[in-house]
Amino acid sequence: QVQLVESGGGLVQAGGSLRLSCAVSGRTFSYYAGGWFRQAPGKEREFVATISWSGGRTSYADSVKGRFTISRDNVKSTMYLQINSLKPEDTAAYYCAIGKSFQVAGTGGYDYWGQGTQVTVSS
Numbered sequence: 001q002v003q004l005v006e007s008g009g010g011l012v013q014a015g016g017s018l019r020l021s022c023a024v025s026g027r028t029f030s031y032y033a034g035g036w037f038r039q040a041p042g043k044e045r046e047f048v049a050t051i052s053w054s055g056g057r058t059s060y061a062d063s064v065k066g067r068f069t070i071s072r073d074n075v076k077s078t079m080y081l082q083i084n085s086l087k088p089e090d091t092a093a094y095y096c097a098i099g100k101s102f103q104v105a106g107t108g109g110y111d112y113w114g115q116g117t118q119v120t121v122s123s
Helices: none
Strands: 003-007 010-013 018-025 033-039 046-051 058-060 068-073 078-083 092-099 117-122
Touching (some): 033 068
Antiparallel strands (some): 046 058, 068 078, 092 117
8 A cells, every 4th residue: 555644744834844755655766756735725836846766867846946945865764845935825734645757747646645745834
């Protein structure tokens, strides 16, 4: 059974930082590309960042470029999202997902999803 478990969310002041983690079990993580997504109340889920199976390719939404960094540790079967310079508009539930192909953008093409971790940024 595949499980993706996000952690690291919380309440933080604007300008602060968080590091989200996504622990993957039930599949060989290194065979999959990964991505982070977010969904704010009343809005559709949106793409944040993605990373290839080796970590050699990454892609980011324009709204997070320069502030967010996606990375992975295939030995630990874990994917990360370092979030810096947080803004109130970053408030959302953050989800991780894995899929067989690297996707430059968008929410399609992912096979397995986590349950999400909440990030709340106060002004």
